[in-house]
Amino acid sequence: MLPWKRLLRPLTALLLTAVVAVVPAATAHAAAPSSGWNDYSCKPSATHPRPVVLVHGTFANSTDNWLAFAPYLVDRGYCVFSLDYGQLPGVPLFNALGPIDKSAEQLQVFVDKVLAATGAAKADLVGHSQGGLMPRYYLKFLGGAAKVNTFVGIAPNNHGTTLDGLTNLLPYFPGAEDLLSAATPALADQIVGSAFLTKLNAGGDTVPGVHYTVIATKYDEVVTPYRSQFLTGSDVHNVLLQDLCPVDLSEHAAIGLLDRIAFHEAANALDPAHATPTNCASVFS
Numbered sequence: 266m267l268p269w270k271r272l273l274r275p276l277t278a279l280l281l282t283a284v285v286a287v288v289p290a291a292t293a294h295a296a297a298p299s300s301g302w303n304d305y306s307c308k309p310s311a312t313h314p315r316p317v318v319l320v321h322g323t324f325a326n327s328t329d330n331w332l333a334f335a336p337y338l339v340d341r342g343y344c345v346f347s348l349d350y351g352q353l354p355g356v357p358l359f360n361a362l363g364p365i366d367k368s369a370e371q372l373q374v375f376v377d378k379v380l381a382a383t384g385a386a387k388a389d390l391v392g393h394s395q396g397g398l399m400p401r402y403y404l405k406f407l408g409g410a411a412k413v414n415t416f417v418g419i420a421p422n423n424h425g426t427t428l429d430g431l432t433n434l435l436p437y438f439p440g441a442e443d444l445l446s447a448a449t450p451a452l453a454d455q456i457v458g459s460a461f462l463t464k465l466n467a468g469g470d471t472v473p474g475v476h477y478t479v480i481a482t483k484y485d486e487v488v489t490p491y492r493s494q495f496l497t498g499s500d501v502h503n504v505l506l507q508d509l510c511p512v513d514l515s516e517h518a519a520i521g522l523l524d525r526i527a528f529h530e531a532a533n534a535l536d537p538a539h540a541t542p543t544n545c546a547s548v549f550s
Contacts, residue, residue, distance in 0.1 A: 302335040303327075305382040307344035315414055316383045317535065318376055319347040322394025322420075322521065323361045323451060330393055333523050334531075341532065344383055348375040350399075351451055361395050364450040365461055369402040376403075376412055389415040389535050393521030394487070395451060397421025397479070397494075402465055405472050415476045417531045419521045420485055424466065424493040425457035429486070432456045457493075471498030478534035480520070480527050482506040487517040504530055510545040525550065 302319075309316055317338055321330035327347040338345045351361035351368040361368065376388050390400050390413055397418025403409035404416065427433060435442045435456075446453040454461035471477055481494040483505060488494055495503040506513050506520060506527055515524040529547035533540035541550075 301339035302331070302345035303347060304344070307383065309344050309383055309385050310342055313341075313343045313536065315385050315387050315389045316344040316346055316379050317389045317391060318372075318379055319345065320350075320372065320390060320392035320396030320400055321347065321361060322392075322396045323351075323455075324359045325393075325396075326358060326360045330396070330521065333525075334391070334521070334528055337525070337528050338532070338535075343535070346375075346379050348372065350375075351395075353449075361399075362449045362451050365395070365399050365454045366402055366406075368399050368451070369407055372400060372403045373407045373409065376409065380412060387412055387414045389413065389417075391417040391419065391531055391535070392421065393419045394517065395422060395455065398423055398455070398465075401470075404475055405465065410472045410474050413475055415478070415535055417478045417480065417534045418494070418496075419480045419527055419531065420482065420488055420517050421479060421494050422455045422488045423470065423479070423496055425455055425459060425462045426488045426493070427457055427490075429489050469498065470496040471501060473500075476500050476502075476534070478502045478504065478531070480504045480506060480530055482513070482515050482517070482520045482527075484514060484516045485520075502534065506530075509543045510547070512545060 319331045319335060321327055327349045331347050335345050335347060348371065349360050350371040351363040353362045356362065379388055392400055398421045400409065400416055401423070404413060442453070453459060477496055477498060477500060479495050479501070481491050481504070483491050485491040506515060506524070509530060510526050513524065513526055515527065520527045525548045526543060526545065529550050530543040533543060
């Protein structure tokens, strides 16, 4: 196959992921006021005593990534909050592009704000894509483990991606890797073998005191290979979506944006005492 044809598939996948994430943004401001999330007067209940902080993925923002999942949790009695992070100067709408360690500092400030508003001792985190990776830096290096009970990563880029081999081509184009790092640091941080990932994963994937769940799909075209998403640790639950529902065809964007089977499994992780089996019928739950 010609080299340019080999590049089309991962490039198209990235474009589609960005488009799927951005299209709902046109209705975001209309939807958010009635959505019930980011309500700082919300007080956690005895049934759901911890607020849930949602962490969006690369190219997304605090509204468009969660137009389906945030109301799903609100309807189940959770206090739900979402933040914007990783903004670049002069780049509107598209977030999570700045250095990931700096984004983790923004998450640190936001979690403190949520805990202060709700009066809760700890929060739970749910992140999609980069949002399922970045909080691990907060947990490991910024004191987050003392403030977080459960962390759910949906299609997280925990050990980097090759984008089906695309990033392996970077050394053949002089200056390309430097340009990528300078223009969009978060993308460079997510490449297999990056300095960020080396630091993050040194000494183990997890930290004590936090319950980890990873929900992945074998049809992920952005985080490849998909099994690189899984974590290793004493308190980790790794889930492959197709083991729950073999006919679920969700890929990287859909699993976080609209897949109610993934949502059901995430809700189980947030409230294991009241968990119910996740299967194909969970789409109606």
